Amino acid sequence: MTPPALVPDDFRRLGHEIVELVAAYLAGLRARPVFRPMDPRERRALLEQPLGEAGAAPEVILEAFRGAVLPHPMGNGHPRFFGWVNSPPAPIGVLAEFLAAAMNPSCAGGDHAAIYLERGVIRWLMELVGFPTAESMGLLVSGGSMASLIGLAAARHRVAAAQGWNVRDDGLQAGHPPLMLYVAEEGHSCLRKAAELLGLGAASIRTIPVDADFRMSVPALRDAVTADRAAGRVPACVAASAGTVSTGAVDPLDALADICAAHGLWFHVDGAYGGFGVLDPARASRYTGLERADSLALDPHKWLSVPIECGAVLVRDGVVLREAFSLVPPYLRTREGKGFGGLPWFSEYGPEQTRGFRALKLWMVLQHLGRRGVASLVARHIALATHLAACVDAAPDLERLAPVELSIVCFRYVPPGLRGDHARLNDLNQRIMEAIQSGGNAFLTGTVLRGDFALRACVLHYATTEDDVAALVDVVRTTGAALAGERAR
Ligand SMILES: Cc1ncc(COP(=O)(O)O)c(C=O)c1O
The missing domain is CATH 1.20.1340 (dopa decarboxylase, N-terminal domain)
Structure with missing residues (x-):
């Protein structure tokens, strides 16, 4: 052949x-070595x-x-991988990728199983996190970045329409007052990238300070919205986080939703990392207000261990999403319920035409876990992070740099001689991170919190144990002592 x-x-x-x-x-x-x-x-x-x-x-x-x-491999299959927000693949998801490739449908739309499966898993996601299912719409995308881009595109469309202009016809060139987007200092970079891609420009992004717990400051947001309105600008959208990438902070969603409702702003929530944290009963109250989001980004390829790529965007008003994206050329025109037509096509709700069969792996992983399995996975990871934080707090040469809200712990190694020396602590901890990454015993990454470099460990592996957490603490302390000693010599 x-x-x-x-x-x-x-x-x-x-x-x-x-x-x-x-x-x-x-x-x-x-x-094997982690990396x-x-x-x-x-x-x-x-x-x-x-x-x-x-x-x-x-x-x-x-x-x-x-x-x-x-x-x-990158390392994220290993139970001692604590880097970024990358989980291992659920084994059933690995097999699902094989099956999906064998069928190889384009999930643009049509009357075939993959389409109904995607509609079904989108409803499961909505039900899992408490997002409204009536009149809403959602689609699977490559990841959280694409999900937020689509959510913010819908926001731009609706807010412009409310101002009497059609952003698809006019673009942003027609001398309209600027649409303003509000993102907290700790908001993910993909929100800024989305605003740039949507033509809003950096000048239209208001960076809102965070409080002591790294959550968006409500009074600062209120002031920024009021000032923009008074200056003739159009407050358009608040992009909040349900789990920031650096520390896992959940913004005060309910208070932010109140401001959006009072001022007619679109309420977008980036739950790419932390959206599923709502399933831990001990954390659920933090998420009050999530159900009021106009759009929500989720990433099953993060906490749910669905093999990469699998993100999701959920939009409360499916009609707005369709208006923001629908463009059906003659060669694709079908009639609902006739021939290959089926339901309204996914390609009318987002930028992509040919779309992969992401739903199959999500369908399989979610069924394998069940609702209870998802909740216990999330709760277990939060408990392990809480345990790691306790180990850090108990160690005389480690210092925690942020509260633990979900499954992320930020900390640093502080030998007695360097206490208070920010520059040298930043340098030492950066080198600790790099030495651990190439050492293979564990893996963690870093971030910067209020100018201080932090070691950042994110628990997302279904097989990670307390022993793995102890091994991570141990490797940080021994690597730290070795590098600090080297410098002192
Ligand atoms: C809070 C948050 N938002 C958005 C993203 C971007 O998601 P993706 O990498 O799937 O595009 C990430 C990635 O880590 C994230 O943690």
């Missing part, structure tokens, strides 16, 4: 081999490999994968 065709028996044999390879890989992850830097020869081999003129045999390709790619 000519490539890309594959004889069915060869496909089966290769498939079995791959399943064995993946099963051994996943089972063996804990025994191992690539050497220059290994990097070059991948960067500079020429494409052969003739096709290669699948066995040869698989061997190259086994030798040159699989030994160098």
Whole structure:
């Protein structure tokens, strides 16, 4: 058979081999270094490999994968990976990717199973976090950044329409007063990127200070909205966080929703990391007001361990979302319920036409967990982070730099001789992070809080234990002592 065709028996044999390879890989992850830097020869081999003129045999390709790619994962499959907001893949999600690729539908729309599945899992997400299901609409996207971009595009559309102009016809060039977006200092960079992409410009982004707990300051927001209105600008949207990326802070959503309601602003909530935290009964009250969001970004590829990529945007008013994006050329026109038509197409609710079958992995992972399983996963991670914080608080040479609201702990190593020396502490902790990253015993990343460099550990792996947390504390302290001692010598 000519490539890309594959004889069915060869496909089966290769498939079995791959399943064995993946099963051994996943089972063996804990025994491997969390992360191992690539050497220059290994990097070059991948960067500079020429494409052969003739096709290669699948066995040869698989061997190259086994030798040159699989030994160098990012690290997020390992239970001692505490970096960024990257979870391991749920094993059933790994299998779902294979099944989804076999069916390979475009989820633009139409009368086929993938579309109804996506509608169904979107409803599950809404129900899980308490977002209204009537008249709302949602779609799966590549991640939290795309979800917020779509939410803010809907915001821009509705607010402009309320001012009597159609942003799709007029763009932003027609001399309208500027639309203002309010983002807290701790809001994710994707919110700023979205505002830039939407043409609002940096001058239209109001950066709102945070309170002592890194949550958006309500009085500062109120003042900014009032000042903008008085100056003839159009307060358009508050983009809040339900779990900031640096510390996991949940903004005071209910108070922010009140301000949005009082002033006619769109209320967007970035719940990419922390949205599912609402399922921990001990944290649920922090999320009051989430149900009033006009749009909500969620990332099942973060806390739910759905394999990357899987983000979701939920919009309260499905009609607004459709108005913001619908553009159906003749070659795509269908009639609802006729031929291939089915329900209104997803491609009318977002920027993408051809869309992957993300719903299958989400459908499988959510069913495997069940509602109770999702809640206990989230609660377990928050409990582990709370335990890590207690270990940090108990260590004389560690200092915590933020409250633990969800599953993130920010702290630093402080040897007695450096207490109060911000510059040297920042430098030391940056070097501690880098040494741990390349050391392979655990993995964490960093952030900057009020000018101080912080080591940042995010618990998101379903197999992480208290022993792993203890190992992380241990590696930070021994690495810190070694580096501080080196400097002192
Ligand atoms: C709070 C928050 N918002 C948005 C994002 C961006 O999401 P994504 O990386 O899936 O685009 C992240 C990523 O870490 C995040 O933590």
